[in-house]
Amino acid sequence: xxxxxxxxxxxxxxxxxxxxxxxxxxxxxxxxxxxxxxxxxxxxxxxxxxxxxxxxxxxxxxxxxxxxxxxxxxxxxxxxxxxxxxxxxxxxxxxxxxxxxxxxxxxxxxxxxxxxxxxxxxxxxxxxxxxxxxxxxxxxxxxxxxxxxxxxxxxxxxxxxxxxxxxxxxxxxxxxxxxxxxxxxxxxxxxxxxxxxxxxxxxxxxxxxxxxxxxxxxxxxxxxxxxxxxxxxxxxxxxxxxxxxxxxxxxxxxxxxxxxxxxxxxxxxxxxxxxxxxxxxxxxxxxxxxxxxxxxxxxxxxxxxxxxxxxxxxxxxxxxxxxxxxxxxxxxxxxxxxxxxxxxxxxxxxxxxxxxxxxxxxxxxxxxxxxxxxxxxxxxxxxxxxxxxxxxxxxxxxxxxxxxxxxxxxxxxxxxxxxxxxxxxxxxxxxxxxxxxxxxxxxxxxxxxxxxxxxxxxxxxxxxxxxxxxxxxxxxxxxxxxxxxxxxxxxxxxxxxxxxxxxxxxxxxxxxxxxxxxxxxxxxxxxxxxxxxxxxxxxxxxxxxxxxxxxxxxxxxxxxxxxxxxxxxxxxxxxxxxxxxxxxxxxxxxxxxxxxxxxxxxxxxxxxxxxxxxxxxxxxxxxxxxxxxxxxxxxxxxxxxxxxxxxxxxxxxxxxxxxxxxxxxxxxxxxxxxxxxxxxxxxxxxxxxxxxxxxxxxxxxxxxxxxxxxxxxxxxxxxxxxxxxxxxxxxxxxxx
Amino acid sequence: xxxxxxxxxxxxxxxxxxxxxxxxxxxxxxxxxxxxxxxxxxxxxxxxxxxxxxxxxxxxxxxxxxxxxxxxxxxxxxxxxxxxxxxxxxxxxxxxxxxxxxxxxxxxxxxxxxxxxxxxxxxxxxxxxxxxxxxxxxxxxxxxxxxxxxxxxxxxxxxxxxxxxxxxxxxxxxxxxxxxxxxxxxxxxxxxxxxxxxxxxxxxxxxxxxxxxxxx
Numbered sequence: 026x027x028x029x030x031x032x033x034x035x036x037x038x039x040x041x042x043x044x045x046x047x048x049x050x051x052x053x054x055x056x057x058x059x060x061x062x063x064x065x066x067x068x069x070x071x072x073x074x075x076x077x078x079x080x081x082x083x084x085x086x087x088x089x090x091x092x093x094x095x096x097x098x099x100x101x102x103x104x105x106x107x108x109x110x111x112x113x114x115x116x117x118x119x120x121x122x123x124x125x126x127x128x129x130x131x132x133x134x135x136x137x138x139x140x141x142x143x144x145x146x147x148x149x150x151x152x153x154x155x156x157x158x159x160x161x162x163x164x165x166x167x168x169x170x171x172x173x174x175x176x177x178x179x180x181x182x183x184x185x186x187x188x189x190x191x192x193x194x195x196x197x198x199x200x201x202x203x204x205x206x207x208x209x210x211x212x213x214x215x216x217x218x219x220x221x222x223x224x225x226x227x228x229x230x231x232x233x234x235x236x237x238x239x240x241x242x243x244x245x246x247x248x249x250x251x252x253x254x255x256x257x258x259x260x261x262x263x264x265x266x267x268x269x270x271x272x273x274x275x276x277x278x279x280x281x282x283x284x285x286x287x288x289x290x291x292x293x294x295x296x297x298x299x300x301x302x303x304x305x306x307x308x309x310x311x312x313x314x315x316x317x318x319x320x321x322x323x324x325x326x327x328x329x330x331x332x333x334x335x336x337x338x339x340x341x342x343x344x345x346x347x348x349x350x351x352x353x354x355x356x357x358x359x360x361x362x363x364x365x366x367x368x369x370x371x372x373x374x375x376x377x378x379x380x381x382x383x384x385x386x387x388x389x390x391x392x393x394x395x396x397x398x399x400x401x402x403x404x405x406x407x408x409x410x411x412x413x414x415x416x417x418x419x420x421x422x423x424x425x426x427x428x429x430x431x432x433x434x435x436x437x438x439x440x441x442x443x444x445x446x447x448x449x450x451x452x453x454x455x456x457x458x459x460x461x462x463x464x465x466x467x468x469x470x471x472x473x474x475x476x477x478x479x480x481x482x483x484x485x486x487x488x489x490x491x492x493x494x495x496x497x498x499x500x501x502x503x504x505x506x507x508x509x510x511x512x513x514x515x516x517x518x519x520x521x522x523x524x525x526x527x528x529x530x531x532x533x534x535x536x537x538x539x540x541x542x543x544x545x546x547x548x549x550x551x552x553x554x555x556x557x558x559x560x561x562x563x564x565x566x567x568x569x570x571x572x573x574x575x576x577x578x579x580x581x582x583x584x585x586x587x588x589x590x591x592x593x594x595x596x597x598x599x600x601x602x603x604x605x606x607x608x609x610x611x612x613x614x615x616x617x618x619x620x621x622x623x624x625x626x627x628x629x630x631x632x633x634x635x636x637x638x639x640x641x642x643x644x645x646x647x648x649x650x651x652x653x654x655x656x657x658x659x660x661x662x663x664x665x666x667x668x669x670x671x672x673x674x675x676x677x678x679x680x681x682x683x684x685x686x687x688x689x690x691x692x693x694x695x696x697x698x699x700x701x702x703x704x705x706x707x708x709x710x711x712x713x714x715x716x717x718x719x720x721x722x723x724x725x726x727x728x729x730x731x732x733x734x735x736x737x738x739x740x741x742x743x744x745x746x747x748x749x750x751x752x753x754x755x756x757x758x759x760x761x
Numbered sequence: 762x763x764x765x766x767x768x769x770x771x772x773x774x775x776x777x778x779x780x781x782x783x784x785x786x787x788x789x790x791x792x793x794x795x796x797x798x799x800x801x802x803x804x805x806x807x808x809x810x811x812x813x814x815x816x817x818x819x820x821x822x823x824x825x826x827x828x829x830x831x832x833x834x835x836x837x838x839x840x841x842x843x844x845x846x847x848x849x850x851x852x853x854x855x856x857x858x859x860x861x862x863x864x865x866x867x868x869x870x871x872x873x874x875x876x877x878x879x880x881x882x883x884x885x886x887x888x889x890x891x892x893x894x895x896x897x898x899x900x901x902x903x904x905x906x907x908x909x910x911x912x913x914x915x916x917x918x919x920x921x922x923x924x925x926x927x928x929x930x931x932x933x934x935x936x937x938x939x940x941x942x943x944x945x946x947x948x949x950x951x952x953x954x955x956x957x958x959x960x961x962x963x964x965x966x967x968x969x970x971x972x973x974x975x976x977x
Contacts, residue, residue: 079805081812083819088790090816092809116850173889273894647889652930654889695892696930702893750897 062127065100066134068093068113072515077138080115085122103127113138140515174643175658175691175708178742181245182224182235185264186660187641189568189596189613190249193660194636194685197719197733199224199233202634203249204572205592205619206261206549209531213264214256216347216383218399219449221425223264225329226375226405228357230722230733236353236377238304238333243269250551250570251522254473254489254506255431255445260528260549260574270345271300271337274750279701282744284308285329298339305332319736325358325372344386351379364731365724367412375405393433395445400426419457421535426450439479443489446472455535463538468496475506483512493527493546497534500545502527516560522553530578533624540584547586548575568596577623590621590629610644630678633720636662636685656691656708667720671727682718687711691742701747710740790817791826791958798830799965804847807838811854818858825865826958829872832858833962836878845886852882870910871960874919877902881923899923914948915963917941921970935974942970 064084068077076097083090089103103109109127111134114120118138125132177183182201186193192202200208213223215237225233244267256263271293278289285308293300311326331353338346358372383397401424408418431445453465475489487508494501506524513519527546537543555568570593577588600611617637622629645656664681691708711717716738721730794813801807811834818827835855842848859875866872880899883891903923907916921941927933945967954961 079808079812081815083812083816086820088786088813088816088820090812092805092812095805116854274897652888652928695888697932702896748893 060106060129061102061104062106062129063100063102063131064111064125064134065098065131066136068097068099068115068136068138071137071139077115077118080113080118080138082111082113082136085110085112173645173654173656173691173693175656175689176660176687176710178234178708178710178740179239180234181237181239185247187611187613187643187658188247189598189615190262192634192636192662193639193641193687194662194665194717194719195634196232196717196735197230199227201262201264203262204570204594205590205617205621205632205635207634210259210261210528210549211264212256212259213266215266215349215381216268216397217255217395217429217431218381218383218397218427219258220379221401221423222377222403225353225355226373226377228373229371231736236351237266241268242266250572251506251508251524251553253487254475254491254504255443257471257491257493257504257526258528260526260547268335268347268349271298271339272302277749278304279747280744283313283742284310300337301335303332303334306330317737317739317741321359321361321736323357323359324370325356327355327357329353329355340384341386344384346384347382349381351377353377363411363724364722364729369411370409372408373405375403377401377403391435395429395431395433397429398427417458419455422454424452441477442475443477444472444474446470453535460539463535465497465534465537470494485510495529495546498529498543498545502546502548513556516558518557518559520553520555520557522551524551525549526551533578533580533584536584540580542584544578544584544586545576547577547588549573550575563602564598564600566598570594570596574621577621579623580625581627588621588623590619590623592617592619592635594618608644608646610642613641615639626677627674628677631666633666633668633678636665638663652695654693654695656693658689660687661685665720669721669727669730670723670725682720685717686715687717688713698747701749703748704746706742706744706746708742711735711738714738787817787821787824788958795830795958799962801837802841804838804842807834807841810834811838815858825862828858828862828865829875829960832862832875832879836875836882839882848882849886852879852886855879855882868909870906870913871915873902873906873909874913874915877906877919912948912952914945914952915960917945917948918963918967918970921945922966925970925973938970939974942967942974
């Protein structure tokens with residue numbers, strides 16, 4: 026057989042030489058000749074050597090070609106003469122081409138295809154990040170998973186708690202406690218903008234839920250460390266939420282649950298590339314609390330009224346303007362008995378308003394621009410009374426305005442550059458009858474630059490740096506970040522990440538007047554090693570991390586940055602994503618070893634928000650005949666340390682609560698009610714009714730203790746979610 | 762100079778000659794692969810046909826029918842495939858080719874019908890995740906296809922099959938399915954495709970539905 030002096034072979038798509046050649050062929054084609062050339066051969070998987078059936082092999086620019094059989098063989102004939110380009114394509118694999126001479130004999134070809142995922146640019150930086158998405162193949166959860174996890178109760182943060190790295194037994198305080206960090210070390214960003222109040226207003230000894238409706242988002246990344254230089258002011262973790270682009274349909278929604286109701290409507294103007302929607306909701310836990318007895322006694326059961334609205338407008342070919350606004354008013358009040366037997370009351374009223382505006386789009390093929398602005402206000406008024414102390418009222422008013430700009434530029438197919446800046450202007454006014462008033466005006470500026478580089482075929486590197494300046498602290502910092510991913514084998518990937526993460530001292534800053542000073546930035550340094558294996562919806566990952574804390578806010582000897590600490594651990598995650606009708610679910614295990622000295626702690630102790638071992642298992646199955654989805658989840662954690670007054674320094678935080686267990690079940694049934702698509706959901710948290718102790722509170726002398734538990738053993742939820750599409754089903758059928 | 766002129770002329774004429782000889786070959790190739798399309802029962806055979814139509818499509822960038830048939834073959838491959846991962850691949854391929862055909866021939870009743878079928882495939886892949894959204898797209902596209910050409914018998918075949926196979930609580934209705942089969946049969950008796958290459962499939966499915974109904 027004649028072979029060309031240069032055997033030109035192109036792998037992958039879009040190499041310029043191949044395109045030019047193809048254009049040439051499409052225009053002229055090889056010359057026709059009565060004599061036949063036979064092209065035959067075999068196609069295999071380059072990694073395993075297995076035969077690949079169903080692949081298409083053809084002579085470019087002609088109809089001549091064939092499909093490989095079960096043993097990977099193909100054969101076709103062509104009457105063309107001269108030089109031809111044979112191309113092969115199979116879904117899921119990178120296509121391949123080869124130039125051959127067509128001269129009335131038999132040409133034998135073999136192709137060993139690479140999986141398309143091994144293509145350049147497909148190495149995704151994964152260290153630390155856990156993605157929730159419909160679209161990404163590396164995603165660990167889909168948005169639907171979030172709402173169907175039995176233990177989550179349709180709270181996004183509840184679902185994120187079943188992922189490795191997060192604490193599950195911190196049911197006495199809101200927030201995500203990640204890898205030995207406090208809840209405030211995790212920040213939430215919506216479309217790149219910092220959300221100061223992602224949770225409902227804090228209530229002592231209760232974990233409140235996240236504010237946001239999980240259906241608003243098309244993608245969520247939960248990064249438990251080593252994240253991009255785009256994000257700052259989070260020492261432990263970030264939750265990155267991406268709101269939906271243009272919704273597909275005009276529709277109306279109604280949900281009725283045992284806690285309240287909500288109704289919404291969204292309209293899509295397809296031709297104008299525009300959409301708008303509004304949703305109002307009202308929840309009152311009074312009726313539920315009347316049925317299921319709660320401890321303590323709620324004088325004012327949690328009540329919330331609010332609404333949200335959005336607007337989307339396409340601009341140009343691929344620009345999109347997004348506006349979102351949210352308002353909520355909530356109140357709650359209860360009476361309880363303190364460990365020393367005295368009565369105490371607590372009352373809270375909170376108003377929260379938020380408006381976000383973002384635009385993103387391409388200016389040019391290689392340039393992508395993002396601009397965002399947001400204004401938020403939060404007002405909380407808390408009154409508490411304790412028999413011996415009397416009534417005490419304080420209020421906290423927080424206003425934040427922020428702007429953010431970011432540009433992304435593809436310098437080449439292997440280099441992506443990203444840079445931007447953000448500015449936050451905010452003021453916090455804290456008022457208390459006894460301590461007076463303190464004001465914290467802040468102007469915070471940050472700038473960042475980051476490069477994504479593809480080094481060869483299997484390696485990707487991300488290097489970035491972030492600068493921050495706080496006018497309030499009169500301090501600046503520079504945080505370098507690095508991460509590296511390398512494909513190991515067909516389905517494996519090894520990733521490394523390192524970086525510095527700075528954060529201000531949160532609520533302690535409020536006491537500036539009392540301390541007469543302000544603590545500076547705190548710092549965490551992350552080291553992460555990860556191995557991930559992904560094949561056909563099955564994902565395994567193991568991650569080891571070490572985190573070093575420095576300059577933590579301490580108050581032992583006046584306020585300062587004398588604190589320090591460390592956290593190290595190992596996390597495992599395995600998930601099986603069954604397409605449909607099969608068992609689907611995930612398990613995660615986290616080991617955490619951490620000690621820190623901060624706040625008032627006299628020495629480095631094991632902090633009370635860090636269980637050493639945490640386990641989660643979530644299993645779901647959809648039964649097509651019954652149109653029913655059954656979901657079970659179990660979360661378990663070893664005991665947390667707690668503080669008891671009157672202990673000597675060396676014994677502090679050495680006692681532990683009993684282990685925590687939570688088994689939850691959720692059943693959802695899909696049906697139609699009239700013209701509405703309906704989902705009915707019933708779920709129970711802590712089915713066996715195990716006593717769950719989060720921590721203890723003590724009388725001042727340390728002699729009497731009270732367990733901090735959920736307000737009821739079990740939590741029951743029942744809801745009906747209805748969804749109507751407008752102008753749908755004109756019932757053409759009725760016309761016949 | 763003469764030589765240069767000759768080369769220029771050769772270049773100018775070549776495409777004309779090429780496409781002329783093509784009109785016949787195109788027709789023949791299409792006919793060859795359309796033959797017996799209604800009688801395939803194995804997913805891999807449908808994939809082979811899809812590949813064949815795809816080859817014609819790449820050689821004939823101005824024709825939308827090869828793209829249409831590529832998509833149709835992937836839809837059928839989906840129907841005869843049991844492996845979910847493969848089904849997902851076929852569904853993605855079908856959507857790809859539908860989008861390409863649609864870009865060339867916007868608002869075509871036959872392509873619109875394929876859009877409806879593709880959305881139904883999504884629903885079948887994952888009713889939990891896709892049921893609400895794609896179920897509606899499937900309905901809307903079917904309505905639109907009917908609006909674009911009320912005499913297209915395939916619209917009624919699809920309606921009949923939807924009504925027949927959908928569980929009752931989801932809007933399935935065997936009585937209405939039977940009516941649809943009747944309408945489809947009437948429409949077929951007066952249906953004439955625009956050319957022998959234009960869509961003319963569906964009679965087999967209709968016969969199959971009729972036989973299921975009669976055996977009940």
